[in-house]
Amino acid sequence: MSVDLAARKLGLRPGTPVAKAQALYPDLVLMDADPDGDRLGLEKLALWFQHRIAPIVAVDAPDGLVLDTTGADHLHGGELPMLKDMVHRMAGAGFRAKAVVADTWGAAHAIARYGRAPIAIVPSGGTASALADLPVEALRLPSTIIEGLATLGVSRIGQLAAMPRAPLALRFGPDVARRLDQAFGRIGEAIVPVRPVDPVEVSRNFAEPIGAAETIARYIGKLVPLLCQGLDERGQGVRRLDLLLHRVDSRTEAIRVATAMPVRDVKRLTRLLCEKIETINPGFGIERMVLIASLAELMDRRQTVSSLIAEEEADVSDLIDTLANRVGTQALYRFAPVESDLPERSFCRVPALAPEETKDWPEHWPRPTRLLARPEPVQAMAELPDQPPLFFIWRGVRRKVKCADGPERVFGEWWKNDAELTIARDYFRVEDTSGERFWLYRAGDGEHGETGSQGWFLHGIFG
Amino acid sequence: MTAELNKKPGLETLRAAISRLEGHSDRRRKMLPFGVREIDARLPGGGLALGALHEVAGGGNDALHSAAAGQFCAGIAARTRGKVLWIVTRQDVFAPSLKQVGLSARRTIYVEARSDVDVLACFEEGLRHGGLGAVVAEVARLSMTASRRLQLAAETSGSLGIAIRRWRRQTDAADFGQPTASVTRWRVSVLPSVPLPVPGVGRPRWLLELIRARAGECADFEVEACDGKGRLSLPAALADGSDQEAAGQRRASA
Numbered sequence: 001m002s003v004d005l006a007a008r009k010l011g012l013r014p015g016t017p018v019a020k021a022q023a024l025y026p027d028l029v030l031m032d033a034d035p036d037g038d039r040l041g042l043e044k045l046a047l048w049f050q051h052r053i054a055p056i057v058a059v060d061a062p063d064g065l066v067l068d069t070t071g072a073d074h075l076h077g078g079e080l081p082m083l084k085d086m087v088h089r090m091a092g093a094g095f096r097a098k099a100v101v102a103d104t105w106g107a108a109h110a111i112a113r114y115g116r117a118p119i120a121i122v123p124s125g126g127t128a129s130a131l132a133d134l135p136v137e138a139l140r141l142p143s144t145i146i147e148g149l150a151t152l153g154v155s156r157i158g159q160l161a162a163m164p165r166a167p168l169a170l171r172f173g174p175d176v177a178r179r180l181d182q183a184f185g186r187i188g189e190a191i192v193p194v195r196p197v198d199p200v201e202v203s204r205n206f207a208e209p210i211g212a213a214e215t216i217a218r219y220i221g222k223l224v225p226l227l228c229q230g231l232d233e234r235g236q237g238v239r240r241l242d243l244l245l246h247r248v249d250s251r252t253e254a255i256r257v258a259t260a261m262p263v264r265d266v267k268r269l270t271r272l273l274c275e276k277i278e279t280i281n282p283g284f285g286i287e288r289m290v291l292i293a294s295l296a297e298l299m300d301r302r303q304t305v306s307s308l309i310a311e312e313e314a315d316v317s318d319l320i321d322t323l324a325n326r327v328g329t330q331a332l333y334r335f336a337p338v339e340s341d342l343p344e345r346s347f348c349r350v351p352a353l354a355p356e357e358t359k360d361w362p363e364h365w366p367r368p369t370r371l372l373a374r375p376e377p378v379q380a381m382a383e384l385p386d387q388p389p390l391f392f393i394w395r396g397v398r399r400k401v402k403c404a405d406g407p408e409r410v411f412g413e414w415w416k417n418d419a420e421l422t423i424a425r426d427y428f429r430v431e432d433t434s435g436e437r438f439w440l441y442r443a444g445d446g447e448h449g450e451t452g453s454q455g456w457f458l459h460g461i462f463g
Numbered sequence: 464m465t466a467e468l469n470k471k472p473g474l475e476t477l478r479a480a481i482s483r484l485e486g487h488s489d490r491r492r493k494m495l496p497f498g499v500r501e502i503d504a505r506l507p508g509g510g511l512a513l514g515a516l517h518e519v520a521g522g523g524n525d526a527l528h529s530a531a532a533g534q535f536c537a538g539i540a541a542r543t544r545g546k547v548l549w550i551v552t553r554q555d556v557f558a559p560s561l562k563q564v565g566l567s568a569r570r571t572i573y574v575e576a577r578s579d580v581d582v583l584a585c586f587e588e589g590l591r592h593g594g595l596g597a598v599v600a601e602v603a604r605l606s607m608t609a610s611r612r613l614q615l616a617a618e619t620s621g622s623l624g625i626a627i628r629r630w631r632r633q634t635d636a637a638d639f640g641q642p643t644a645s646v647t648r649w650r651v652s653v654l655p656s657v658p659l660p661v662p663g664v665g666r667p668r669w670l671l672e673l674i675r676a677r678a679g680e681c682a683d684f685e686v687e688a689c690d691g692k693g694r695l696s697l698p699a700a701l702a703d704g705s706d707q708e709a710a711g712q713r714r715a716s717a
Contacts (some may be wrong), residue, residue, distance in 0.1 A: 334568060
């Protein structure tokens with residue numbers, strides 16, 4: 001059925017007879033295929049992806065998952081970072097995975113299994129050229145048809161697509177044309193998403209399909225109170241809400257909104273959903289709307305403490321949710337201190353509503369308002385070992401240093417990285433003759449070669 | 464001079480009539496004073512108007528880096544109450560430095576928008592909410608229409624909005640001459656620091672130009688940069704005469 005990487009290197013392939021394989025390699029480890037177990041595992045994985053990436057996820061048996069990432073990619077920083085993240089996460093769990101974004105399920109299926117690159121993005125409209133060179137096995141056809149095509153001498157999808165349809169349909173039935181059309185996006189293919197276990201869910205069927213944004217908004221306004229009622233009975237608040245819109249042409253559009261804290265507020269959830277209406281394409285109309293609280297958490301009723309001393313700070317969590325659904329959760333953060341002397345490591349990003357940390361940065365040295373993402377090398381002249389530079393050239397402009405503070409010596413963090421054992425940096429705050437203030441450092445202590453290159457870098461700009 | 468004008472009763476009634484016409488007569492506009500008499504006296508109402516949009520840009524090279532302009536805005540934001548939303552397109556704010564002008568990292572929420580359009584949308588959303596102390600956005604282009612939307616959003620909610628105008632190229636900075644609906648417009652340029660008797664960099668100084676103030680006059684101030692609580696101050700040499708005199712009079716009358 002399947003072989004692992006080590007076996008593949010030895011030359012074994014799925015389909016090699018067991019007796020032959022054992023004869024070649026007597027110490028081969030054989031395991032019985034467990035299709036039911038695989039299927040269960042895939043379903044679990046699908047739920048996990050639904051949790052992490054996009055609301056519409058289905059199992060693409062026997063060895064894949066299919067996701068509808070329309071409108072979900074920007075929340076993960078774009079398509080490429082999203083795919084990378086998926087593959088890395090799978091690698092972290094011990095699986096070698098390939099990920100492809102394409103216009104259609106069929107194309108993504110084919111390229112993920114028969115393409116070379118572990119991560120690929122097929123540009124919109126480039127499906128035909130991307131598929132042309134792949135073998136016909138990639139088309140999800142039964143093996144009898146594949147064999148039949150092989151006897152005809154057809155091995156590539158490009159060849160098959162160029163053949164006249166009628167004789168093919170006569171000989172192999174309608175499957176060939178259907179799979180081809182699905183791969184090229186000429187006919188639609190519905191993805192029936194996996195469903196989380198026992199969610200709070202409300203739905204509404206329409207006798208007449210609806211399409212106008214106002215109508216959709218009105219029915220969202222009717223569904224949300226029902227959902228909140230259901231949540232109230234369980235004492236839960238919603239963290240993530242999926243609205244699935246089933247279209248008459250059996251495609252499904254989805255809206256996903258997430259909140260930073262459990263929410264059961266009708267008005268707020270309605271508003272979050274209605275803001276996303278413009279992202280959906282109703283096509284010929286929507287005949288069914290399903291609202292699922294795909295992630296719900298226990299929500300305690302809290303007593304508000306009325307304080308005599310401090311004025312209650314305004315609650316901004318609703319604003320955070322609105323912004324997060326617009327720009328993505330990763331793009332919304334606070335900085336928190338990290339105990340490190342290296343400036344670029346002295347902070348980290350934490351979620352906007354993370355509990356407040358107690359520690360803080362030390363304040364005895366002035367810090368620049370702007371820190372360059374990468375220190376920029378500058379040419380400088382300085383007296384050794386620990387005098388500030390006399391002048392430096394940054395971005396083609398020569399600046400004479402009028403006064404300076406420093407050095408502030410920072411040592412490498414040898415407990416994190418062996419290579420940093422001897423590294424040192426000397427930071428100076430310098431002011432040039434026009435009054436501009438910069439944060440410069442020398443890579444090294446000015447005496448010992450092993451402490452760094454002794455080159456100068458500009459790291460920040462003071463106000 | 465403006466302070467004296469404020470006292471004239473005829474002018475006061477005229478001001479009230481105008482603000483009634485403008486449609487926000489129902490509540491008195493709140494102000495955030497700088498705490499520096501010379502600056503506050505030049506601003507109508509005696510401080511930076513809350514519920515309004517203000518524009519700040521850096522002068523010279525600072526139009527690109529916005530280091531001084533950023534610190535100036537952080538100092539203003541530090542003196543407000545509640546959370547501060549800071550919207551950027553490229554993130555290079557060094558959080559420990561904001562802490563040093565009194566703006567705690569616990570209060571500051573950053574939004575990293577992909578484009579100027581997103582920045583303006585988030586800016587407006589933040590201003591509309593009304594629960595934030597200040598909303599700061601770093602934006603290059605700000606059209607009349609966009610700034611009017613922001614100004615209206617700020618007016619309805621009473622939030623303080625500060626647009627840091629920051630350009631990628633020096634030539635684009637000419638855009639700062641275009642009219643917008645903001646209430647005040649500032650330019651912050653770095654000046655050589657206060658000389659010290661020993662080697663080292665003294666307290667930074669800025670040239671603070673009030674380029675535009677609605678119902679007010681333009682003015683230039685030479686100030687010392689924000690202290691640990693976000694307050695500006697006038698250099699001692701300049702403040703000498705008036706401040707000392709006033710203190711002397713107070714002592715005499717007590």
